[in-house]
Amino acid sequence: MNRLKKTIYSAPSVKKAFRILKAIADSPSRLGVSELSKQLKIGKSTVHGITIALEELGVLVRDPIDKKYSIGYRLIELGRKAYGRIELREIARIPLERLVEEIGETVFLGIMDGDHILILDVVEPPSEMKITSPPGTRLPLLAGATGKAFLSLLEEEKAKDIVQKIGLRGYTHKSITDPKRYLKEVKETKERGYAIDDEEYLIGVRAIAAPLPIPSSPLSAIWLVGFSSRLTDQKMEKAIKEILKTVQEIIHSFEIYS
Numbered sequence: 399m400n401r402l403k404k405t406i407y408s409a410p411s412v413k414k415a416f417r418i419l420k421a422i423a424d425s426p427s428r429l430g431v432s433e434l435s436k437q438l439k440i441g442k443s444t445v446h447g448i449t450i451a452l453e454e455l456g457v458l459v460r461d462p463i464d465k466k467y468s469i470g471y472r473l474i475e476l477g478r479k480a481y482g483r484i485e486l487r488e489i490a491r492i493p494l495e496r497l498v499e500e501i502g503e504t505v506f507l508g509i510m511d512g513d514h515i516l517i518l519d520v521v522e523p524p525s526e527m528k529i530t531s532p533p534g535t536r537l538p539l540l541a542g543a544t545g546k547a548f549l550s551l552l553e554e555e556k557a558k559d560i561v562q563k564i565g566l567r568g569y570t571h572k573s574i575t576d577p578k579r580y581l582k583e584v585k586e587t588k589e590r591g592y593a594i595d596d597e598e599y600l601i602g603v604r605a606i607a608a609p610l611p612i613p614s615s616p617l618s619a620i621w622l623v624g625f626s627s628r629l630t631d632q633k634m635e636k637a638i639k640e641i642l643k644t645v646q647e648i649i650h651s652f653e654i655y656s
Contacts, residue, residue, distance in 0.1 A: 415448050428466035487519045493647040494521045501637045503624035504530050510548045510617040513539050529623045542599030543607035547619040550588040551609045557584055572597045591642055604629040606637050608645045612652050
């Protein structure tokens with residue numbers, strides 16, 4: 399019961415914090431506690447408490463002279479990251495659609511999100527039999543080809559630290575659980591620009607993942623996934639060429655629109 403009351407009570411504070419942030423962001427000049435209280439019709443003590451908390455988080459910055467607030471770098475950074483994700487998804491969409499048309503298998507765009515991978519976009523082939531997951535799905539970072547692709551964007555020591563921290567899980571009998579062998583494949587991925595997953599994450603499924611070496615944060619990659627019965631060795635060779643071509647298309651488009 400107490401936990402329920404706390405949850406219900408916290409919602410108005412969050413809404414008030416958002417209103418304060420919006421008012422400061424919309425204002426052509428800095429705003430003080432009294433101005434915010436009057437403009438938003440929120441008690442001064444409440445505004446004071448919220449602004450102090452937001453200042454501690456780096457979301458707001460208070461001028462040392464007039465004591466008025468402006469938007470902090472932390473909020474700007476969060477906004478930049480959110481915009482970067484949207485921008486990358488929009489830029490990559492057409493090249494990903496072309497890749498699906500060429501190979502006829504599902505293609506994903508994702509970013510490194512802590513110890514996981516977050517799917518930003520997915521382009522599916524028209525066939526009924528396909529492998530898919532909706533945008534917003536989180537996958538284990540070190541699962542299959544995708545982990546190798548993301549780690550290839552990092553310095554060797556950083557990649558090694560992540561492998562040691564998370565550990566390599568045996569999803570199938572083909573999963574690579576030896577750190578030295580896994581890191582060797584990460585190094586090969588960095589050199590050739592793609593990683594292969596031959597039923598390492600799911601039995602009967604093959605994948606090709608390619609890192610996107612673009613100046614975006616967080617790290618990003620694309621990967622193509624299909625059933626082993628359809629992704630034959632010959633088709634894999636074609637898919638590798640096409641996915642590398644797609645990476646270059648995305649990088650080129652990103653440079654134009656950035």
